[in-house]
Amino acid sequence: MRILLATYWGLPSVGGLEKYVMQLKRGLEARGHEVDIFCRMPDDSGFQMLNKGWVLTKNCIQPMISAKADTYFANQLPGLDREVEFMEVDRYSFEAAAAYFRPATYDVIHTQDVISARACARIRHPHTALVSTIHGCLSTESLARYQADGVAKEVFRKTQLWYYYGFIEHFGIMQNHETIMPTEWLKGIMSRDFRIPDDRMTTVPNGMDIESFLQEMNKPAVAPDAGGKKIILCSARFDPVKGHFHLLRALTRLKQVRNDWVCWLAGNGQLEGRMKEQAAAYGLQNEVVFLGKREDIPALLKKSDIFVLPSLQDNHPYAIMEAHVAGKAVVVSNAGGIPEMVAHDKTGLIFPVGNDQDLYGNLLALLGEDDLRRRLGEQAKAFGLQQWSLPAMTDRILAIYEKALQKRWR
Known part of the structure; x- marks a missing residue:
């Protein structure tokens, strides 16, 4: 045809x-x-x-x-x-x-x-x-x-x-x-x-082409030195529907109780200037790193420990599929079709749309519980390899x- x-x-x-x-x-x-x-x-x-x-x-x-x-x-x-x-x-x-x-x-x-x-x-x-x-x-x-x-x-x-x-x-x-x-x-x-x-x-x-994605994961990525800290990755365009400002507020709370993490924001878009201003206003200059538009998301996922997507509305995000296949613990909102992709406490953690407190709580749990983070990542990968063919x-x-x-x- x-x-x-x-x-x-x-x-x-x-x-x-x-x-x-x-x-x-x-x-x-x-x-x-x-x-x-x-x-x-x-x-x-x-x-x-x-x-x-x-x-x-x-x-x-x-x-x-x-x-x-x-x-x-x-x-x-x-x-x-x-x-x-x-x-x-x-x-x-x-x-x-x-x-x-x-x-x-x-x-x-x-x-x-x-x-x-x-x-x-x-x-x-x-x-x-x-x-x-x-x-x-x-x-x-x-x-x-x-x-x-x-x-x-x-x-x-x-x-x-x-x-x-x-x-x-x-x-x-x-x-x-x-x-x-x-x-x-x-x-x-x-x-x-x-x-x-x-x-x-x-x-x-x-x-998604899983075989090609796994090959891309093994390529080198130019990324900041995390200094041994755990890496939280959010890869999404800077658009109001992606909920980045809720993530920044949750990270502000997280900084008050833990300092063993950094958050990489991969993407660009209309909100970039406002997001950088807000991150500075929250005192997150050292914790939040703006990576810009990236073509090496698979390699960035390999380096990361946690994937987060705080969408206010979403349908079937590829970013979640990629995080699953990469074997990462994911923290996502229950926006749109996302609950059809992620089973809470099985292939990720889900929080209510716009709920900064629960987003913070899920990130805190994954940072503090290595076994939980590993279990969710392993289950996510097994699910993703089968489901996203x-x-x-x-x-x-x-x-x-x-x-x-x-x-x-x-």
Whole structure:
């Protein structure tokens, strides 16, 4: 088959989306399929066929689309939220670029978000099957970000932007032939909040190339000297939904009772400046180390003793899968689909979302109890090696492609 993996978001990027796309490409190509990747440029200057080096810059298409959209909005939808206007122009630009790269040549278009799914549904050829994997809920993630900026939940739920995201969420799924959800949690949200019938969605947990990951673990990592202290690693983009400020507050308490640890933060993003300011304000300059965006997470995990992810919302984070396979004790929140990945006191420790005290308590327990830390790490590795298999995920996705191909003419 010829398969196009498409996403509205920019690649390469920090986070699980890129890992999923690249891992899936590897798994499909191992079965003899031809796979291309269509996405926006990481600097948002245009759109690209990533693996071929083909680029279409935004200035070739967006001015024309913007001119027509602005006229329509002014005449037909006066008072429309400016962010909705921007999203619509950007969405149509993505759609035009996708059409430019000849989507009719593919047997399957497998999109990675509701925006690209909506766009590809409009430009696909009738013989092309449309499948989507939905990695998160656009509406609720936006709500979490606005709450982080001090906007009340009740206020945001009354905005045009909230209703717009809900519209995109619904139609971005309903126009697919098949839709994949990595977790039952996300499937439940789409069913309950966006009126998607359960039989339109199939849950397929993410997978990873475990053999390659284990090889990467054995490569050298350029990292600070921990001075013999235990290393707590958090690898996640610096985004409000990842909950880093709760981690910093928990570490402040931890510093008051133990000084035998350091915390490495691997990643970058919009909150980096604020996080560094907060770490300094808490007096954590010596305990918290900002490592920046890293390509050597497997090697960093090998050096670490504990992995922590304090997410406020998450679906099926690759960071947890990697920590499991690396055999590390994990401390995670119960956000989103995470409880489907981690069994408390078996393959990690779970704390309630946003609960700094329980996060602190779990870190304290793992630092103080070597046997607990070893047991959780060993059990996590045994679970991860079996559960996060890339071949198993590829088999299930290929079966979904076949179902979608049977539906394409309906």
